[in-house]
Amino acid sequence: MKQCFRQNTHGIQMASIKKRRSPDDEVLYIPVKGREIYETLLKIKESLExxxxxxxxxIENYRQQQQHLLQKQLLTACFRNELMDPRADLLKDKDSFPKYSTFSHLPMYP
Incomplete structure (x- = not known):
């Protein structure tokens, strides 16, 4: 005859016994080729932790500062490009070119 064995938990809640890992507690592994890529990913992981x-x-203040710096760099780069090639604005607006060449007396091809 089989004897039933019943284990008593003595007030321990079953939820704590059957507790599953939350997705944030999971440990996952990614195979990586190359030391440089591995070290970059390690720095990212440590930063996130x-x-x-x-x-x-x-965090929000830092992101706003980074966004401001990025916008400033883009504006500076655009301004530099305009200084390097002042004719760039003329190329955008074809109507700004003179209708008749002031060099009409010169041959078209050398």
Whole structure:
């Protein structure tokens, strides 16, 4: 005759016993070729792990500063391009070219 064995949990909730890992607790592995790529990914991983200890407003301020710097760099680059080639604006607007060449007395091809 089989004897039923029943284990008593003595007040321990079943939820804590059957607790599954949340997606953030999972440890995943990615095979990587090359030391340089591995080190770059490691730096990204460490940065993301450190980010969880920062207050949200600090992260938002940092992102705003980075966005501001990026916009400033783009404006500076555009301004430099216009200084390097002042005729670039003329190429955008074809109506700004003179209708008749002031060099009409010169041959078209050398």
């Amino acid at each position: 450190l980010m969880q200890y920062l207050p949200q407003h600090t």
